[in-house]
Amino acid sequence: MATFELYRRSTIGMCLTETLDEMVQNGTLSPELAIQVLVQFDKSMAEALETQVKSKVSIKGHLHTYRFCDNVWTFMLQDAVIKIDDCQENVGRVKIVACDSKLLTQ
């Protein structure tokens, strides 16, 4: 069953990956089980973002680089202005990685 693995690159995903790596190295956990946990994390994270998150954000900026490969878009932005509900963040550079949402729903 395919899942989006991109959320593993987030903070929560990296924490889980590090935890699983430590436990596999200790021999506490088998690699197969670790992969199952990661796959479950993919599903749970995707579902949580779909159902529990309500905030609206807008991003504007200068597109420095765009890349589309294997149905994955990667944008490199410069001087981005990100508006989150009421507050605003100014970021010098930001990298956006986006997968096709239709791949999961097909």
Added chain:
Amino acid sequence: MAATATTSQVYVNVIDDVVTKVRDEFINNGGPGEEVLKELQALWESKMIQAGVVVAPIERSNGAKPTPGGPITPVHDLNVPYEGNEEYETPTAEMLFPPTPLQTPMLTPLPGTVDNSMYNIPTGPSDYTSGNDTGGSADIKGGQSSPYVQQQSPSPWMNQRPSLDVNVAYDEGREEAQRGTSNQPLTQEFFTASMGKRKRDDLSSHYNNADGYIPQQDGAGDSASGVFEIEVCGGRISINAHQTTSREKMSANTERPTSGIPQLDGPIPFDDDMLSTPNIYNYEGVLSEDYNIANTPAPPEVPVSTPALIAQNEVANDNEEEDDDDDEPLNENDDDDDFDDLDQGEDQHTHHLVLAQFDKVTRTKSRWKCTLKDGIMHINNKDILFNKVPLSLRRNK
């Protein structure tokens, strides 16, 4: 790193959901056991707190209903006297509906009286009482025992759960985790088994992988190995000999089969203005272009670009080595130093990153518009979750 309460709570929910759903794998089928699962959760949470994305202490709702994946209480054996929780041994029903002379606690009534008592006491708690009284009777109807069991199930599970010892692995700062994990079984189940609505696509066949793997790596720039990337910008195709040293190791790059199909028709052009292939991608003349359709140079039957790039690497290396001997270093100005140094020098966690799914990407001249959804942003050391983000970008040459 700052973390909003909402983001922290969502993360905690995700952790709980994952732990709940993998519990079966840990306990059954010869898994490592519940203790290992608790250790995993504790470690995960502690790392999250250290990273600052989860607000400590972790608060979990006490009034949450038990998750469906929790242990199922076995059906109460009706052949033994009922020894239940005091909570359900309410005297209320007895006070409201005094037992009949033939119906006394802890006594096995006659079969005939069982039926009468059941029908004389219509309310829910009284069913418990009658069930309590007739615990020893073998003639209790299934219909009676069924609600009895169902109402009974949360109680023994919640109260008989052994105290979790999370102090095995860690000694410091475990108070909140211990408190949190001890309430673990009471976590509310937020997610229904709705995975059915997401049909797993047939795209797996396109990727020659029996596991249905969807690569989320864009195939360039993010691998720990020296992967060459083809960058298509503004109608020119150039081989970028840049090597990123990003620490993230995406399994996407390692799991792809090597196809070795070259994608160059000749020597590498060192002059940016000279194209080795005809300009079949008319980036200049199109007013509006929908980028949901793949327009990459790779042929459609070769969905993977990384192994082909590795093949080109070998070709490129040969050419470059020969030319380096004679001319000045090639591709000197092709590298994008601004972003390259950024990737090499910074820790991944401080990199401003947005991970999301896209619905649509369109371009009108130099204006790009796309809609992202269900994503995580890591901006200015903060984690922000979003449901929908309209992107409005302008690309100036």
